[in-house]
Amino acid sequence: MSKLVVVIPQAWGDQALEATLAAAQQVNANQGFAAVLLGSQASAADADVASRAGASAVYQALHPGLEQTDEAQVLLAAACEALRSIPQTGGELSLVLLPPGPQGEELAALLADQLDGQALGRCVALRVENDTVHAERAAWGGRMRLNLQVSAGPVFACLRGGRVALSSAGQAHRFSLELHSTLRKRLTVVAKESGQRLPPLEGARLVVSGGRGVNEHGFALLETLALGLGGTLGGSLPAVDAGMVPVLRQVGVSGKFVSPRIYLAVGISGTLQHLAGVSPDSSIVAINPDPEADIFKVATVGIVAPWESMLPALLTHLNA
Numbered sequence: 212m213s214k215l216v217v218v219i220p221q222a223w224g225d226q227a228l229e230a231t232l233a234a235a236q237q238v239n240a241n242q243g244f245a246a247v248l249l250g251s252q253a254s255a256a257d258a259d260v261a262s263r264a265g266a267s268a269v270y271q272a273l274h275p276g277l278e279q280t281d282e283a284q285v286l287l288a289a290a291c292e293a294l295r296s297i298p299q300t301g302g303e304l305s306l307v308l309l310p311p312g313p314q315g316e317e318l319a320a321l322l323a324d325q326l327d328g329q330a331l332g333r334c335v336a337l338r339v340e341n342d343t344v345h346a347e348r349a350a351w352g353g354r355m356r357l358n359l360q361v362s363a364g365p366v367f368a369c370l371r372g373g374r375v376a377l378s379s380a381g382q383a384h385r386f387s388l389e390l391h392s393t394l395r396k397r398l399t400v401v402a403k404e405s406g407q408r409l410p411p412l413e414g415a416r417l418v419v420s421g422g423r424g425v426n427e428h429g430f431a432l433l434e435t436l437a438l439g440l441g442g443t444l445g446g447s448l449p450a451v452d453a454g455m456v457p458v459l460r461q462v463g464v465s466g467k468f469v470s471p472r473i474y475l476a477v478g479i480s481g482t483l484q485h486l487a488g489v490s491p492d493s494s495i496v497a498i499n500p501d502p503e504a505d506i507f508k509v510a511t512v513g514i515v516a517p518w519e520s521m522l523p524a525l526l527t528h529l530n531a
Contacts, residue, residue: 224414262381417442424478481506
């Protein structure tokens with residue numbers, strides 16, 4: 212396969228697409244790469260973004276069962292079949308980048324196991340020199356760096372590369388891959404739950420997040436607000452510990468890293484452990500009754516008010 216490949220589930224959203232393409236540009240800015248887009252139907256818009264980001268080839272790997280799925284085993288089956296279908300290039304070491312974040316790291320590890328490769332996980336730097344992958348990983352809470360070298364591939368990793376740079380036009384060759392046997396063996400039919408489903412944190416452009424100061428009724432309002440604004444719901448560790456929000460929606464050092472355009476923090480004090488889970492590129496809008504809360508030190512917009520009055524007012528304005 213190509214020396215550098217990015218694999219992106221389209222169901223993970225535009226942010227996952229752009230973050231992975233930005234990582235590819237950082238690793239291989241001038242030599243191009245192959246992009247594999249996993250989805251239920253072809254997306255000309257996503258293919259155009261990949262091409263403008265510098266992809267020399269874009270493969271749209273399609274199967275109806277990939278619509279809005281984040282099930283790891285389904286994506287694993289689809290990605291394996293797609294990667295095996297890409298033309299080989301003479302035994303060169305290949306580096307496969309997945310979207311940064313816990314889901315991407317999990318998929319990278321599963322792919323490495325399935326395809327007899329090496330999993331590097333979350334990296335802070337990556338480069339390929341003389342058929343060797345050189346990687347740096349943070350250790351001891353970021354106080355140390357591990358330098359890794361891999362000379363036998365394929366290698367699977369995640370990397371945050373900042374913002375993607377897009378040219379005015381791309382020159383990528385585009386291909387369509389119809390996925391068949393591998394996925395059919397793994398796909399299962401699951402009955403949809405009633406009600407509107409919240410999108411995953413990964414790829415969300417708006418995250419509405421609650422903290423220790425918000426109770427169960429408040430989180431119900433936060434969820435309604437998130438869905439009304441086209442975003443999704445998150446929470447701090449204290450909110451998770453209190454059972455207000457599932458652990459899969461925890462933002463912070465021990466939870467997930469999010470990079471939305473807007474992060475609406477309600478009743479969140481602003482500890483370093485929580486803010487480490489929010490991208491520095493995100494604009495933080497904070498609502499907190501304590502004017503001395505640390506969250507106001509990093510917020511783009513700060514509102515000193517109780518959620519009990521602000522959330523109903525926001526929902527009333529949204530409905531109007």
